[in-house]
Amino acid sequence: MHRHTHRQRVIVRGLGVATAVALAATACGPQKAGPADAAPPAPSVSAAGSTPETSAPASPSPDAKPGDASPSPSASASKSPSATPTVKAIMANGDENDQVRELQARLRQLGLMNVAPTGFYGSKTTGAVRTFQSKHGLSAHGSVDDATWKKIQGASKKPSEAELRPPTTIEADAPDPRCMQGRVLCISKESRTLAWMIDGKVISTMDVRFGSENTPTREGVFKVDRKEKEWTSTLYHTAMPYSMFFSGGQAVHYSADFAARGYNGASHGCVNVRDKGKLAAVFNQAQVGDKVVVYW
Known part of the structure; x- marks a missing residue:
């Protein structure tokens, strides 16, 4: 879900629509990863159950309401902590x-995985861990507890730097079904790849980087609404060559910061590309009105 910051809300209220849109259109720029970009804490995992596909808070929300049927005081008192064992x-x-x-x-x-490491624990990693756990007689909950991690370490060797950060382009994810018709910039957040596709055929792929938790890249189906070969963010004063805007101020564009620092940084919501040559070729082929699909 897109979230406006307080400062952004004030700007929109205080400016006319045309001015606000103009500012939004130039809102992207690189930012350093920091505490605000940290992933949410991992949930406790039931030793005999499974975890949901997305992260959840470790404790219930203060606004949570009890169910229609509540246990009796005697039933609650009889339950011991060992009745619902958890594994960190x-x-x-x-x-x-x-x-x-x-x-x-x-x-x-x-x-168990055929994509290059990204550092993000998504559905592919969850599935691979479940498969490993099933093969080794562990509870197949898809999260890595101490027992699972020790087994994985024992069955593999310490990865080299080349294995952790392959010098070649990340292998593209399987295209989302919405990418299979027409001319599409098909962008996977999980594999961190962009595939330029025409009528279901992948023409070119490249590594991409997204916004942080506080300035996320929006997900969904969009269209390229304008192209700018040379552009500079008026908010962050950073160059945005080969910009293809698809959702307000969010655009696919080349990022010198991404090329230099890789995934140690993040954008302010744009889709950063680090291969300037590949993006330039796609920029010349893509047209205003072409589809953009951003998905997990």
């Missing part, structure tokens, strides 16, 4: 850090 998850769906990158590299060694 070291890594879980939604986490993003270097330990997840190492996990993915090890799972790739074991033939």
